[in-house]
Structure formats: C-alpha cells, structure tokens
Amino acid sequence: MTTSGTPNPAPAPDAPEPDPVAESDSVAERVPGAGSEPARRRILADLTPLRVSADYRRLWFGNTVSWIGQGMTTLAISLQVYDITRSTFSVGLVGLFSLVPLVVFGLYGGAVADTVDRRKLGLASATGLAVLSAALATAAFAGFHRVWFLYAVVALQAVCAALNAPARSAMIPRLLPAEQLPAANALSSVTTTSGMLIGPMLGGLIVGYGGYQAAYLVDAVAFWAALYAMWRLPAMLPDHGTDRDDPGSGKRASVLGGLRFLATRPNIRMTFFSDFCAMILAHPRALFPAIAVLWYGGDARTTGLLVAAPAVGALLGGVFSGWQGRIRRHGVAILLAVAAWGLAIAAFGLTRNLWLGLFFLALAGYADTVSMVYRSTMLQAAVPDELRGRLQGVFIVVVAGGPRLGDFLAGSVAGLTSPAVAITGGGIACALAVGLLGLRARGFVRYDARQPTP
Known part of the structure; x- marks a missing residue:
C-alpha cells in the first residue's frame, strides 16, 4: 500500500484499468520483509509486521x-x-x-x-x-x-x-x-x-x-x-498537535474533546454506526440456549457449539487475511462486511439443520473480523496521535456495550414474536440499515486508505 500523498504508478498503455479496490502487486513487493511473492497469491495472514x-x-x-x-x-x-x-x-x-x-x-x-x-x-x-x-x-x-x-x-x-x-x-x-x-x-x-x-x-x-x-x-x-x-x-x-481546527487538540486531553472530534469527523463516526448495525440489530447470542432446544432438540453442548461457531469463523478470518492488505477502499469493505454479517445471520435464522446453521454463524464471524480489521485501521490511521487513545476508548465502549443492547433487543423481539423472526428479521434489518448508511455517507464510500481522512 502506498503512503499518503504518493501517486500510483501509471499503468502501461495496454494494461487493464487498475482495480478500484485492490492495491497493485508491486506495492506489496516494496514492503520490507514481504518477499517476492505477489500479493494476489497471499491467502494466509500477512506476518510482515x-x-x-x-x-x-x-x-x-x-x-x-x-x-x-x-x-x-x-x-x-x-x-x-x-x-x-x-x-x-x-x-x-x-x-x-x-x-x-x-x-x-x-x-x-x-x-x-x-x-x-x-x-x-x-x-x-x-x-x-x-x-x-x-x-x-x-x-x-x-x-x-x-x-x-x-x-x-x-x-x-x-x-x-x-x-x-x-x-x-x-x-x-x-x-x-x-x-x-x-x-x-x-x-x-x-x-x-x-x-x-x-x-x-x-x-x-x-x-x-x-x-x-x-x-x-x-x-x-x-x-x-x-x-x-x-x-x-x-x-x-x-x-500533541497544534492544529486548532481539531477539537480536542492540545496537551490537556479530555473525554469531551475526543467526543467533539468524533462529532465532526463523519468517516470515523461511520465506523461506529456500521458496527451498531451488526451488534444491535443482528446479534442472536441471547437466543442460543432457546433455539438449541427448540430448533435442534439439543442441550447445553449444542448451545456451546452455537456460541463457538462465530468465534471459529472470526479466527479463520484472521488466519486467512492475507488479501486484506491489498484493499484500499476501507469504507466499502466495512459496509460489505457488515452486510455479509447481517445476511449470514438471516440465513442462520431460516435453517433448521445444525451443521448448516453453524456454517452460517462461522461465516458471520469471518465477516465480523473483516469489518473489525478495517474499522481498527481507520481509527489508527485517520485519527491524530494525540486523540487515538480517546477514540480507542470509544471503541471499547461500543464493543462492550453494543452486544448487550443486541442481546436485549433480540430477547425482546423473540418474546413478542418468535426466535426465527428476531434472528432473520434482525439480519435483514442490519443489511438494509448499513446499505442506507452507505447511500447517505458518500465520503465513507470514497474513503481511500492511501489518503486517510477522518
């Protein structure tokens, strides 16, 4: 990936247009320690760091x-x-x-x-x-x-x-x-x-x-x-920077300064909004004990499999992450990953086969890792160093509190309707909500990792 402000090399006259999402292979070859293997052949996690x-x-x-x-x-x-x-x-x-x-x-x-x-x-x-x-x-x-x-x-x-x-x-x-x-x-x-x-x-x-x-x-x-x-x-x-246009800049760090910065930076704000779509609208964990019995005729061991499946998918998302370093349109990647999470959860709500259900949960976990990688990268690259701690603090609150709100919403909707409606409806709502966010936040869609803009 090229550094901010460095133009991409012009393509050869007969070469096809560069992929608007993926980086050029030659960029990966310039990364110290990356070796001579072309980036497109990387599947496993990039161990360069x-x-x-x-x-x-x-x-x-x-x-x-x-x-x-x-x-x-x-x-x-x-x-x-x-x-x-x-x-x-x-x-x-x-x-x-x-x-x-x-x-x-x-x-x-x-x-x-x-x-x-x-x-x-x-x-x-x-x-x-x-x-x-x-x-x-x-x-x-x-x-x-x-x-x-x-x-x-x-x-x-x-x-x-x-x-x-x-x-x-x-x-x-x-x-x-x-x-x-x-x-x-x-x-x-x-x-x-x-x-x-x-x-x-x-x-x-x-x-x-x-x-x-x-x-x-x-x-x-x-x-x-x-x-x-x-x-x-x-x-x-x-x-500590000296840019007076940045709310929260200066040597006195305050929580309110970080929140003011967040309020004026739409791309960073969208990373949290997109995560809320997944964690609040499509988070069926609270229903796992009930559906283990109602859908699969299982017991506590079945519940354990349901809980473990997204984590297994998330682990695979990290292990097979070599391709992620070539993506520069991080906003698009986040929106697609969150939509994939929602659709995988919706599909899980429609199946009554345990192994197929575990597959969809693992797929959702994989998509969650993809989203997390790019959300974290945007927070680290687009936020000034003097504000990174405070924005990471907000990230912790979202990660810790969002799933609990999702548990409450899923349990409430399931109580009023059924677990199937809560899970499938929540997954579809997540995909629709993140799609609407993408339509409204055009700057987020255009976000380029080579020129990170908060």
Missing part, C-alpha cells in the same frame, strides 16, 4: 499469551462462583461486574492514554492485572472462597483492562508503517479469538486437574510475557 518490528512482535506475543491466560481466569471465576453459590444468577452477575467498569472507565482510560506515556500506562495496567490474578491464586490456595471477593477482583480487572487497551492500541501506529496496519489488526484478531477459544478450554482442563488456584497461577505467570513486551518498548508520549 512480526518480521519487521521486534517491538511489535514482542507485544503481539505477550498479548496473545495474556489473552489466553485471561480466558482461563474468566472461566475459572465463573466456575468458582457457581461452586460457591449454586446460582446461575450469581454467575450472571460476573458479567455485570465486568461490563460496568469497562464501559465507565473505557472513555476515561482513553483520555489518560492521550495524556501520559502510553508505555508506562500499559505497563502499570498490565502489572495490575497480573497482581489481581496472583491475588486470586493466593486466596484459592488459602481456602478463602468469598463471592464478594471474586466480584471485586472482576471489577478491578475490568478497570485495568479499560486503561490498558486504549494505550496498547494507540501504540501500534507508532511501531509500524501505515501500510502494515491492516495486517497488524488481522493478527490482533487472531490474538483475541485465540483467547476466547483456547483460554476457556485450557481453563477447564487446568481447573479439573489442579483446581482454581492452578488456573489463576498460570494466568499470573502468563502476564510476564505482556509485561516484558511493555518493558522493552520505547517511550510512547502522545504527539
């Missing part, structure tokens, strides 16, 4: 290990709460104690990341997460089994995560050139989905063989990889 930046490589590896450890701890806490209380309601409260601090402190964490050295903030918050995992292990070894203690640790973990994520995401554009951001975000999707899939599986095995204390202890040790990666990074002070 891991090869060219030792800082990014350590950060990615550390995050992957810590995400898997956190997935283990999340499952272990849920199992321990149920073991103590024998109440599914008490287990449900674990999610609430995690969600509220994540939403509240997500915006605040972004403002902090735009004020202080992001390396130090990431190091401090990762240390906090490691200490909390060690506290869980110590309490379990000591036989201190109190639900209120587990809830308190979950809430504090969410606070640390809300401070860590904006700082970590805002670091990536400082470690890699702009043309490698899509590949880096695809690799990040592999990290998160691996944590969602591998973490709980390992957590169940470790709890079964070694108890809760073993899972918590492994998580605490796993954080050393993330801490080491943060420690080796250079200083990451925000690059």
Whole structure:
C-alpha cells in the first residue's frame, strides 16, 4: 500500500484499468520483509509486521499469551462462583461486574492514554492485572472462597483492562508503517479469538486437574510475557498537535474533546454506526440456549457449539487475511462486511439443520473480523496521535456495550414474536440499515486508505 500523498504508478498503455479496490502487486513487493511473492497469491495472514518490528512482535506475543491466560481466569471465576453459590444468577452477575467498569472507565482510560506515556500506562495496567490474578491464586490456595471477593477482583480487572487497551492500541501506529496496519489488526484478531477459544478450554482442563488456584497461577505467570513486551518498548508520549481546527487538540486531553472530534469527523463516526448495525440489530447470542432446544432438540453442548461457531469463523478470518492488505477502499469493505454479517445471520435464522446453521454463524464471524480489521485501521490511521487513545476508548465502549443492547433487543423481539423472526428479521434489518448508511455517507464510500481522512 502506498503512503499518503504518493501517486500510483501509471499503468502501461495496454494494461487493464487498475482495480478500484485492490492495491497493485508491486506495492506489496516494496514492503520490507514481504518477499517476492505477489500479493494476489497471499491467502494466509500477512506476518510482515512480526518480521519487521521486534517491538511489535514482542507485544503481539505477550498479548496473545495474556489473552489466553485471561480466558482461563474468566472461566475459572465463573466456575468458582457457581461452586460457591449454586446460582446461575450469581454467575450472571460476573458479567455485570465486568461490563460496568469497562464501559465507565473505557472513555476515561482513553483520555489518560492521550495524556501520559502510553508505555508506562500499559505497563502499570498490565502489572495490575497480573497482581489481581496472583491475588486470586493466593486466596484459592488459602481456602478463602468469598463471592464478594471474586466480584471485586472482576471489577478491578475490568478497570485495568479499560486503561490498558486504549494505550496498547494507540501504540501500534507508532511501531509500524501505515501500510502494515491492516495486517497488524488481522493478527490482533487472531490474538483475541485465540483467547476466547483456547483460554476457556485450557481453563477447564487446568481447573479439573489442579483446581482454581492452578488456573489463576498460570494466568499470573502468563502476564510476564505482556509485561516484558511493555518493558522493552520505547517511550510512547502522545504527539500533541497544534492544529486548532481539531477539537480536542492540545496537551490537556479530555473525554469531551475526543467526543467533539468524533462529532465532526463523519468517516470515523461511520465506523461506529456500521458496527451498531451488526451488534444491535443482528446479534442472536441471547437466543442460543432457546433455539438449541427448540430448533435442534439439543442441550447445553449444542448451545456451546452455537456460541463457538462465530468465534471459529472470526479466527479463520484472521488466519486467512492475507488479501486484506491489498484493499484500499476501507469504507466499502466495512459496509460489505457488515452486510455479509447481517445476511449470514438471516440465513442462520431460516435453517433448521445444525451443521448448516453453524456454517452460517462461522461465516458471520469471518465477516465480523473483516469489518473489525478495517474499522481498527481507520481509527489508527485517520485519527491524530494525540486523540487515538480517546477514540480507542470509544471503541471499547461500543464493543462492550453494543452486544448487550443486541442481546436485549433480540430477547425482546423473540418474546413478542418468535426466535426465527428476531434472528432473520434482525439480519435483514442490519443489511438494509448499513446499505442506507452507505447511500447517505458518500465520503465513507470514497474513503481511500492511501489518503486517510477522518
């Protein structure tokens, strides 16, 4: 991908017109470490960011290990709460104690990341997460089994995560050139989905063989990889600009400054609106337990398959993401990916074959990864460095809060009509809504990654 402001080479006289969406193969060949293989032949994830930046490589590896450890701890806490209380309601409260601090402190964490050295903030918050995992292990070894203690640790973990994520995401554009951001975000999707899939599986095995204390202890040790990666990074002070036309610019970072910037930047705003279409209108997760029984005559294992299918598709989206680096019309790619999510969910609502249903859910998960890669890339490339933390904070709130609103809407519509109407109707509504957004936001459709405009 060419850098901003660099014109594309003129095509040969007899050459066909260049693809308006894909980049030229010669561009990929200019990327350091990309090798001589033409870009169009790439299918698997582009590992160039891991090869060219030792800082990014350590950060990615550390995050992957810590995400898997956190997935283990999340499952272990849920199992321990149920073991103590024998109440599914008490287990449900674990999610609430995690969600509220994540939403509240997500915006605040972004403002902090735009004020202080992001390396130090990431190091401090990762240390906090490691200490909390060690506290869980110590309490379990000591036989201190109190639900209120587990809830308190979950809430504090969410606070640390809300401070860590904006700082970590805002670091990536400082470690890699702009043309490698899509590949880096695809690799990040592999990290998160691996944590969602591998973490709980390992957590169940470790709890079964070694108890809760073993899972918590492994998580605490796993954080050393993330801490080491943060420690080796250079200083990451925000690059405070002097453009007075940018709301929120200057050395005093505020949440309102970030929101004012968002209100005046239609392309960045559209990344959130498009995500809302998917997460609110077409998010059937809350209905999985019911349809596992009603549609497939299954049980809890069937529900587990339904929950895992989108995550498997998302993981495949990251693994087979080599083509995504050639796309420069990121706005079009986001709109098509969100529409694909909605149509896949609608198709899932129409089938009563379990394996076909799992296929459509996996397809939706793949489309979600494609959308996430380009939305994240736009946030990193089109937003000034001094505002990246705050916009990443907004991103956290949307990602954390949107699916919960989607659960509520799907459950309400299914209660008034049926699960089939809620799922199929929601998927169609998502595709129509994102299509209407595309018709209204012509600038978003014309967005070119070579000249990122917020």
